[in-house]
Amino acid sequence: MTEVSNETRFLHAVQMGLGAWQWGDRVIWGYGQAYTDDDIRKAFEASLNMGVQFVDTAEIYGSGYSERLLGIFLKETEQPVLVATKFFPWPWRFWKSSLLSALKHSLERLGLESVDLYQAHAPSWVMTPETMMEGMVECVQRGLTRTVGVSNFGQKNMIRAYTTLARHGIPLASNQVHYSLLNREVEKNGTLARCQELGVRLIAYSPLEEGLLTGKYSVENPPPGIRSSQYADLLKRIPPVIKLLQEIGLNYGDKTIAQVALNWLICKGALPIPGAKNAAQAEQNAGGAGWQLSAEDVAKLDEATDNIKEYGK
Secondary structure, eight states: OOOOOTTTHHHHHOOOOEEOTTTTOOTTTOBTTTBOHHHHHHHHHHHHHTTOOEEEOOTTGGGGHHHHHHHHHHHHOOSOOEEEEEEOOOTTOOSTHHHHHHHHHHHHHHTOSOEEEEEESSOOSSSOHHHHHHHHHHHHHTTSEEEEEEESOOHHHHHHHHHHHHTTTOOEEEEEEEOBTTBOHHHHTSHHHHHHHHTOEEEEESTTGGGGGGTOOOSSSOOSTTHHHHTHHHHHHOHHHHHHHHHHHHTTTSOOHHHHHHHHHHHTTOEEOOBOSSHHHHHHHHTTSSSOOOHHHHHHHHHHHTTSSOOOO
């Protein structure tokens, strides 16, 4: 593994983060019906009290409302918080200056002068990775972000981003990708290994597979909304996995299914950022860190989920 730079060292010290995708999202998560701003505030407070101080948001989450909420919460706490947000590559954003402009708007919503991590949410349809990273360079040089990351970048685009930043003496801090026991594509395609080789922190979003790895959903009781059809096939395959997670959890002081699933990711070298809509969820998620599965139990979970999904199709 490449030596971690001083600029990105803080990211490698973090075991668990808090994802803010659900904050203000009505379409997928049912914000305003299933949970309120006060529920989200309590999730934020519970996370900090449990030692989770890295919060990941994005300009498109809740059409900017996630950033606004986080900005309000930041003003209400004296505890240190590491803030990450993202630039969304809308097809009308042609120029590298779009990144600087978007970050300034994000900072206004967050009520901050700078963020700890600014990420490209995905590769652009109209900008090359090189152009996007040139825009990121300017954000760093203006002191508006401490570090730079990417999200949903495969190996090829990640290396192009890494190389462009390196020419300016700026490390690529992270690559945020979909990674869970039920979606191990980044292991299969080599992205995880390449991140570790380059010293890039792999941040795992949807680490509980949108609730499937909590044990509360089944074929008879599917998740609400569009997640029901999205996971219809996978729900049929997961009962043995849920049972194994439950059995393993009993051997570690009665850890929950979700906590074992999150710790498996930590053991893989990833930084999971589970979402939380209330204090109870936040407290459970935080309990996934601070301990470690044995190599034997990691191997058992690997075997149980190795063919849970077809990759590259």
